[in-house]
Amino acid sequence: MKNMGFGMMRLPQLDENDYSSVDFKQVKKMVDVYMENGFNYFDTAYPYHDGVSEVALRKAVVERYPRESFVIADKMPTFIITEESQVEPILTIGTLWCRLL
Numbered sequence: 001m002k003n004m005g006f007g008m009m010r011l012p013q014l015d016e017n018d019y020s021s022v023d024f025k026q027v028k029k030m031v032d033v034y035m036e037n038g039f040n041y042f043d044t045a046y047p048y049h050d051g052v053s054e055v056a057l058r059k060a061v062v063e064r065y066p067r068e069s070f071v072i073a074d075k076m077p078t079f080i081i082t083e084e085s086q087v088e089p090i091l092t093i094g095t096l097w098c099r100l101l
Contacts, residue, residue, distance in 0.1 A: 043072075
């Protein structure tokens with residue numbers, strides 16, 4: 001693995017006032033260039049782009065590249081968790097949005 005990650009926290013948007021309006025077409029182009037240059041590490045988290053970051057990762061990477069060709073770091077947003085019962089649903093939602101189950 002090369003030493004540079006692709007962060008999914010600040011993706012191009014279709015509407016600069018709508019953080020969830022990720023430009024999926026542009027993200028796919030960016031991912032293709034990144035992968036073509038030998039990189040494969042992607043970083044995302046549940047709250048990025050109001051949850052759409054994980055969906056963008058799925059559409060741009062998971063649905064288009066063999067699973068063994070990339071590595072994903074998906075972080076637990078402990079700053080929004082107020083009780084233990086929230087942990088499992090957030091982990092499950094993130095995994096499903098990335099379609100890694």
